Amino acid sequence: MAKSANLDPSEWVDRYGDYLFRFAMLRLRDRSTAEDLVQETFLAALKGRSSFSGNSSESTWLVGILKHKIMDHFRHQAREAPLEDGDLREQPDPSSFDRSGHWASGPTDWGGNPADLYREKKFLDQLTKCLAGLSPNLANAFTLREIEGADTGEICKVLNVTETNLWVILHRARMQLRGCLETHWFKKSAGKGS
Amino acid sequence: MLSCKDVTQLLSEAMDRSLPLGKRIGVRLHLLICKFCARYERQLLQIRETVRRLVETEETAGGTLWEPLSEEARARIRKSLRIS
Numbered sequence: 001m002a003k004s005a006n007l008d009p010s011e012w013v014d015r016y017g018d019y020l021f022r023f024a025m026l027r028l029r030d031r032s033t034a035e036d037l038v039q040e041t042f043l044a045a046l047k048g049r050s051s052f053s054g055n056s057s058e059s060t061w062l063v064g065i066l067k068h069k070i071m072d073h074f075r076h077q078a079r080e081a082p083l084e085d086g087d088l089r090e091q092p093d094p095s096s097f098d099r100s101g102h103w104a105s106g107p108t109d110w111g112g113n114p115a116d117l118y119r120e121k122k123f124l125d126q127l128t129k130c131l132a133g134l135s136p137n138l139a140n141a142f143t144l145r146e147i148e149g150a151d152t153g154e155i156c157k158v159l160n161v162t163e164t165n166l167w168v169i170l171h172r173a174r175m176q177l178r179g180c181l182e183t184h185w186f187k188k189s190a191g192k193g194s
Numbered sequence: 195m196l197s198c199k200d201v202t203q204l205l206s207e208a209m210d211r212s213l214p215l216g217k218r219i220g221v222r223l224h225l226l227i228c229k230f231c232a233r234y235e236r237q238l239l240q241i242r243e244t245v246r247r248l249v250e251t252e253e254t255a256g257g258t259l260w261e262p263l264s265e266e267a268r269a270r271i272r273k274s275l276r277i278s
Contacts, residue, residue, distance in 0.1 A: 101198055118248045167211075
């Protein structure tokens with residue numbers, strides 16, 4: 001029997017299409033880019049199917065290929081859109097702190113049980129929106145760190161920044177994301193009395 | 195003495211690397227007396243935890259966040275697989 005006998009490309013789209021698409025959407029947040037990368041993944045898999053070792057499952061193998069494509073996409077984006085001035089400015093949000101470095105207006109109490117928020121689709125939609133509102137470099141750094149779970153060394157290579165810069169970028173991303181959620185979710189739901 | 199501005203940067207850094215001992219102690223002392231920075235840290239960790247669970251849900255349980263692959267995309271991908 002041929003080595004690739006346990007692969008079944010004609011079934012791939014039905015079996016793994018949605019899974020790979022969701023995996024890509026979580027990281028890219030753009031339907032057409034995600035669709036393209038899923039398609040490229042299947043094509044690359046088809047071409048390289050003789051190299052499938054069978055040590056991993058078909059789906060793990062496909063996700064591995066997709067991950068590479070996503071990293072390449074981030075690499076490419078980082079080259080096309082170098083750091084913006086704002087990405088590294090020392091103070092993430094000029095209104096957060098006074099001149100002595102104390103909170104101008106501190107974070108508000110989010111109340112309730114925010115740990116369960118991941119079950120609320122509306123909150124997740126808001127989170128995605130807030131993430132999409134960051135500058136591309138901030139959003140990509142946050143995505144690589146918190147969604148992909150990459151370590152900072154790897155992220156520095158992909159985004160082509162120094163480690164010191166990356167710490168600033170991640171700090172800014174987290175602070176802006178937190179502020180966005182507070183404004184668009186927690187303050188609103190407090191207003192609703194829920 | 196660390197300012198709140200310094201501490202927010204260090205709190206974020208601490209999520210990505212282990213801080214040198216001096217800074218770590220400075221941050222912990224600050225958090226004892228600063229309600230806002232302590233709250234800030236809690237919220238950053240909550241965001242991290244929420245994102246982690248979101249990823250888990252989307253990748254294992256079958257997601258709810260986005261519409262699945264559209265029929266057009268599905269057809270396009272199938273076609274491209276046949277041609278090559």
